[in-house]
Amino acid sequence: MRPGATARLAGAGMGLDLPLILKEAGLTALVVFALALPLFGFRTVDSAGGLDVAYRFDWVAAAVAVAFVGRALLVAMRTLGGAQRARPGEGLLARAGRAFYRHTTWIGAAAVAFAVLLPLLPFADRYVIDIASYFLIYVMLGWGLNVVVGLAGLLDLGYVAFYAVGAYSYALASLHLGLSFWWSLPLAGALAAGFGILLGFPVLRLRGDYLAIVTLGFGEIIRIILVNWYSFTNGPNGISGIARPSFFGLAFSRSPGPGEVAFHEFFGLDYAPVHRIAFLYYLILGLALVTNLFTLRIRRLPVGRAWEALREDEIACRSLGLNPTNIKLSAFAIGAMFAGFAGSFFATRQGFISPESFTFIESALILSIVVLGGMGSQIGVVIAAFAIVVLPEWFREFQQYRMLVFGAAMVMIMVWRPRGLIAHRDPTVRLHAGGEAGR
Amino acid sequence: MMLSVTGVHTFYGHIEALKGVDLEVGAGEVVTLIGANGAGKTTLLMTVCGNPQAAQGRIVFDGEDITRLSTYEIVRRGIAHAPEGRRIFPRMSVIENLQLGATIGQPEDFADDLERVFLLFPILKERREQRGGTLSGGEQQMLAIARALMSRPRLLLLDEPSLGLAPMVVKHIFGVLRRINREAGTTVFLVEQNAFHALRLADRGYVMVNGAIAMTGTGRELMADPEIRRAYLEGGRRDRA
Ligand SMILES: Nc1ncnc2c1ncn2[C@@H]1O[C@H](COP(=O)(O)OP(=O)(O)OP(=O)(O)O)[C@@H](O)[C@H]1O
Ligand SMILES: [Mg+2]
Numbered sequence: 001m002r003p004g005a006t007a008r009l010a011g012a013g014m015g016l017d018l019p020l021i022l023k024e025a026g027l028t029a030l031v032v033f034a035l036a037l038p039l040f041g042f043r044t045v046d047s048a049g050g051l052d053v054a055y056r057f058d059w060v061a062a063a064v065a066v067a068f069v070g071r072a073l074l075v076a077m078r079t080l081g082g083a084q085r086a087r088p089g090e091g092l093l094a095r096a097g098r099a100f101y102r103h104t105t106w107i108g109a110a111a112v113a114f115a116v117l118l119p120l121l122p123f124a125d126r127y128v129i130d131i132a133s134y135f136l137i138y139v140m141l142g143w144g145l146n147v148v149v150g151l152a153g154l155l156d157l158g159y160v161a162f163y164a165v166g167a168y169s170y171a172l173a174s175l176h177l178g179l180s181f182w183w184s185l186p187l188a189g190a191l192a193a194g195f196g197i198l199l200g201f202p203v204l205r206l207r208g209d210y211l212a213i214v215t216l217g218f219g220e221i222i223r224i225i226l227v228n229w230y231s232f233t234n235g236p237n238g239i240s241g242i243a244r245p246s247f248f249g250l251a252f253s254r255s256p257g258p259g260e261v262a263f264h265e266f267f268g269l270d271y272a273p274v275h276r277i278a279f280l281y282y283l284i285l286g287l288a289l290v291t292n293l294f295t296l297r298i299r300r301l302p303v304g305r306a307w308e309a310l311r312e313d314e315i316a317c318r319s320l321g322l323n324p325t326n327i328k329l330s331a332f333a334i335g336a337m338f339a340g341f342a343g344s345f346f347a348t349r350q351g352f353i354s355p356e357s358f359t360f361i362e363s364a365l366i367l368s369i370v371v372l373g374g375m376g377s378q379i380g381v382v383i384a385a386f387a388i389v390v391l392p393e394w395f396r397e398f399q400q401y402r403m404l405v406f407g408a409a410m411v412m413i414m415v416w417r418p419r420g421l422i423a424h425r426d427p428t429v430r431l432h433a434g435g436e437a438g439r
Numbered sequence: 440m441m442l443s444v445t446g447v448h449t450f451y452g453h454i455e456a457l458k459g460v461d462l463e464v465g466a467g468e469v470v471t472l473i474g475a476n477g478a479g480k481t482t483l484l485m486t487v488c489g490n491p492q493a494a495q496g497r498i499v500f501d502g503e504d505i506t507r508l509s510t511y512e513i514v515r516r517g518i519a520h521a522p523e524g525r526r527i528f529p530r531m532s533v534i535e536n537l538q539l540g541a542t543i544g545q546p547e548d549f550a551d552d553l554e555r556v557f558l559l560f561p562i563l564k565e566r567r568e569q570r571g572g573t574l575s576g577g578e579q580q581m582l583a584i585a586r587a588l589m590s591r592p593r594l595l596l597l598d599e600p601s602l603g604l605a606p607m608v609v610k611h612i613f614g615v616l617r618r619i620n621r622e623a624g625t626t627v628f629l630v631e632q633n634a635f636h637a638l639r640l641a642d643r644g645y646v647m648v649n650g651a652i653a654m655t656g657t658g659r660e661l662m663a664d665p666e667i668r669r670a671y672l673e674g675g676r677r678d679r680a
Contacts, residue, residue, distance in 0.1 A: 302542065309528055309539050316526035319488060321514035321543035321590065427532045427568060 016076055025072035032067035036060045104379055111382065115285055119278040126274050131393055133281040133349065137342055138389045140288040142369040142381035143295055144338030149367065150376035151295075151304065152331035153311025155212040157363055158199070158219025162192040162336035164226060164358035166343020168233060171353055174243040181245035181348050185341060192340025193333040195222075200332035204325055207314075219363050226355040238354025244276065245283065245348050252276035284345050291338045292378055298334075300428045307331050308376075365389075372413055374420025384420075440499075441466040441594055441626050442487070442518075447496035449479075449486045456482040458650040459496070464594070469620050469627045471637040471658070473671055474647035480630040481523045483647070484596050488520050489513050500594070515543050519592030523599055523630075525583040529572025533563055536571050536582055540589030548591070556585040559615050577608035584612070588619065594626045595619065601633040609633065613640050634671035638662045646671075 040059040044051045100107065115136075119129050141163065148156045166188040173179040173187060199218045203211050226233045233239070244252060250263040254271045263279075264271045298304040306327045309317050314324055347353050369388055373380030387409060395405070413420075442464040449457040456479045464470045474480050486493050489510045498506045505513050514520070519540075528536050537556065541549050557564040560581040566574060571582060580600055587595060597616070601609040613636050619625050631637035638644050638658040646654040646667065654661070661667050 305535065305539060306542070308531065308535075312528040312530060313526050315490075315522065316528065317539075318490060318510040319514060319520040319522055319526075320539055320586070321511045322539075323509075323511045425530055427535060429532070429534050429538065 017079055020079070021072050021075045024075045025068045028071040029064045029068040033060065033064050036063040100379070108379055111379075112289065119274075119281055126277055129274070129277050129281050131390060133277070133284045134393070135385060135390050136281070136284040136288045137346060137349075138366065138369060138385040139382055140284065140291050140342045140345075141339060141366045142373065142385050143288065143291045143378060144335050144342065145366050145370050146373075146376065146378070146381060147295060147298075147307070147338070148331050148335035149370050151299065151311065152307040152328065152335075154203075154328065154331060155208065155215070156332075156335070157212050157216035157360075157367065158222070159215075159335070159339060159366055160358045160360070160362040161199075161219040161222035162195055162339035163343040163346070163362070164222055164355070165192045165195050165336075166340030167347040167353045167358070168226065168239070168343075169340070170344035170347045171239040171242045172232075175239060175241075181243065181344065185344050188340040188344040189337040190340075192343065193337040196332040196334075196336025197329050199336075200329040204328055216360070216363075219358075219360060223355050223358050226358070233355075236355060238352060238356070240352040242347050242351050242353065244351065245279075247279055252279065280345075280349050284342075284349075287341055287345060291341075294338075295378065303327075303330060305428065368410070372410070372420060374417075376425055377420065380420055440464065441468075441501060442628065443497075443499045444483070444487065445497045445499075447483070447486060447493045447498065449482055449491055450494050451482075451491070456650055457486060457493075460647075460650070460652055462645055462652060462655075464626060464628050466593075466626055467620070467624055468643065469616070469629065469641045471629045471631055471641035471644045472647055473631055473634045473637060473644060475670075476632075478647040479650040480647055481598055482650075484520065484522075484598050484628075484630055487513075487596065488518065514590070517591075517593040518596060519587035519590050519594070520596040521583045521587040521598065521600065523602075525579050527571040527574075527579055527582050527586065530570055532570055533567045533574070533582060536586050537563075537589050540586030543590050549589075552589050552591065556588050559588075559618065560585055577604050577612075580604060580608075580612060581615075584615070588625075592625060594628065596628050596630075598630045599632055600629070601631060601636060609636060616640060634667070635662075 037060055040056055040063060043054045043056055045054045046052075115132075118124055118132055124132075141159070145156065145159050148154050148159070169188040169191045170181065170184040173184045174181070179187070199215065203214050206214060227236050229235070246252070247263050249261070250266050251260050252263050252275055254262070262271070263269075263275055269275070295304075299308070306317070306322050307330075309320075309322065310324060310327045310331075317324060317327070346357070350357075365388060369381055369384045372388070373382070373384035388406070392406065395401075440463045444460055444462045447457055447460045448455060460479075460483055462470075462472070462483075472480050472483065482491075485491065487498055487505075489505070489508055489512075493506055496506070497504060500513070500516060500518060503516065505516065508516075528539065531539070534553075537553060538549070541552060544552065557567075562578055563581055563585055566578060571579065574582060580602075584595075584597065584600060587597075600612055600616075604612070616627055616629070617640055620627050629637055629641065638661050641658040644656065644658050644661045645652050646661065654664070654667070656664070662672070
């Protein structure tokens with residue numbers, strides 16, 4: 001800061017408040033010191049005689065210095081720029097969010113076009129397509145959970161249970177009944193929806209925190225059953241050798257079994273494993289888009305409107321003749337159904353499933369995708385899923401810092417966009433300005 | 440009688456909020472219920488709507504006993520309730536609020552009904568795409584009444600529609616209530632603190648004290664009663680007796 005500028009600003013009653021800056025920076029540095037001393041300061045190392053303690057006080061000093069200077073700059077910037085930025089939410093992020101919201105339709109269309117073309121693009125190798133389908137699973141789960149949490153406002157911490165039901169119902173149906181993927185898909189959806197209703201009944205009277213805890217418990221119950229019902233689910237060892245889906249009866253394998261025709265033979269192509277991966281990618285893309293279109297459509301129908309109304313005010317809902325029982329159960333069932341579809345896809349993609357894949361962390365991950373995305377926002381879910389699922393995958397080299405970055409991102413969202421990245425709610429009806437009412 | 444309430448007792452836990460209420464509303468009437476804060480007026484309306492249910496007594500609507508029905512079943516029989524505190528859906532637009540009001544109506548009636556309530560409350564037509572939560576208090580109250588009307592009720596229950604509104608707005612809303620009653624023949628049961636307006640509009644009135652009906656008569660009679668004048672009409676409200 002040039003001295004002249006400081007003087008001018010001080011004249012305008014907005015000078016740098018040095019004691020305040022020092023106080024804030026000092027406090028921050030103190031907190032960082034307390035955290036860094038045990039985390040950075042001491043380190044156990046292997047030595048000849050066992051474990052030794054190494055000291056890294058230089059790291060501690062560096063962390064404290066960075067925190068002090070950073071905080072001082074931040075406070076200084078805030079006192080100087082305070083007048084222009086009265087609303088803290090009016091940052092770059094907020095403006096980007098609004099601009100984004102205005103052009104949602106175009107961005108959505110562009111994203112779908114990109115997704116459809118992705119496997120044909122030059123940089124799309126096996127790895128990229130594989131990650132993309134992994135990403136789409138979470139987008140689909142996010143959209144599914146959005147029905148329950150975003151639209152109906154029912155906080156569900158056990159969503160992964162329905163994902164597990166879908167995965168196991170496909171795995172077991174293909175193993176024991178020899179059902180193909182396409183036959184199992186509706187079965188998995190129906191079973192998951194059934195479990196959704198099963199969960200729905202006991203929690204009908206619960207809201208908020210209590211609901212969250214019961215759903216959390218439900219998720220764990222399903223997982224524990226999967227672990228312990230050895231004769232049926234093969235317990236912690238999981239189920240392997242799950243059948244791969246076929247392309248209208250054409251198998252994806254180098255040497256198809258007797259009586260089978262392989263995809264590459266039928267189309268006169270050379271065998272390439274990427275065919276199967278691209279097929280899986282289009283499969284999940286299709287499933288995810290169905291989820292999205294369904295949600296967009298149902299929001300405009302009485303059921304969807306009732307979900308949103310329930311989120312806003314249950315008493316008002318009752319007094320308008322809506323039956324909260326049906327509304328809640330339908331939200332749970334439909335959200336669960338999509339998780340069931342996604343679960344089937346997961347099982348066929350992996351070829352192997354075990355209870356390990358359906359822990360609480362998964363529920364938390366999906367929920368944070370919905371919450372970060374901005375509850376009820378479809379495109380927000382995509383962005384959040386990208387940030388939470390794909391970015392960590394890209395930065396695998398920084399493995400040990402992944403959680404750190406994840407945490408930092410959460411904190412930043414809380415500070416800047418407390419209602420999620422895309423926090424706007426789109427009205428479901430628009431009348432033409434000046435036009436006749438009621439269409 | 441369109442609605443008759445006989446010997447109704449309602450409890451919140453151990454607290455007896457209604458201690459044997461008897462009251463009747465005839466078809467086509469405007470009936471008002473006045474009383475001090477905490478008298479049990481809101482509780483009575485809620486009990487008629489089945490939330491909470493009466494512990495004792497009978498509520499009959501159009502010859503059918505509705506005492507044990509759940510709220511949504513009662514509403515489907517032709518009772519609309521604009522609850523205390525308006526309870527519009529704040530994040531939804533005016534139109535969406537009205538759509539929800541039409542939940543139990545026929546889809547093909549929606550356009551007509553919308554036009555009808557926009558005629559009663561032109562301001563809502565102007566604000567149709569605005570979110571409910573950003574409407575002014577008066578507009579929110581109009582929306583609450585309009586939303587209740589969307590189901591074409593035969594009996595309209597209103598809980599303190601004048602609460603917190605400027606005198607001009609109160610006058611407008613009461614004018615609309617009169618029109619709803621005269622033109623559409625909707626029966627109105629109105630709970631009010633604003634006894635002056637309520638009694639002037641009403642054919643008959645009831646006065647509730649401590650969970651029971653203390654007095655009844657035509658609007659004119661009650662307005663002329665010296666005790667009512669002292670307690671509810673002149674110089675503000677008396678403390679609970
Ligand atoms: N949900 C509840 N739980 C417990 N007690 C309640 C509940 N609702 C109301 N009450 C009690 O019941 C009594 C009647 O309340 P009610 O809301 O019916 O009064 P009111 O006549 O509508 O008053 P006001 O004019 O202030 O709205 C009060 O003593 C109140 O404290
Ligand atoms: Mg009240």
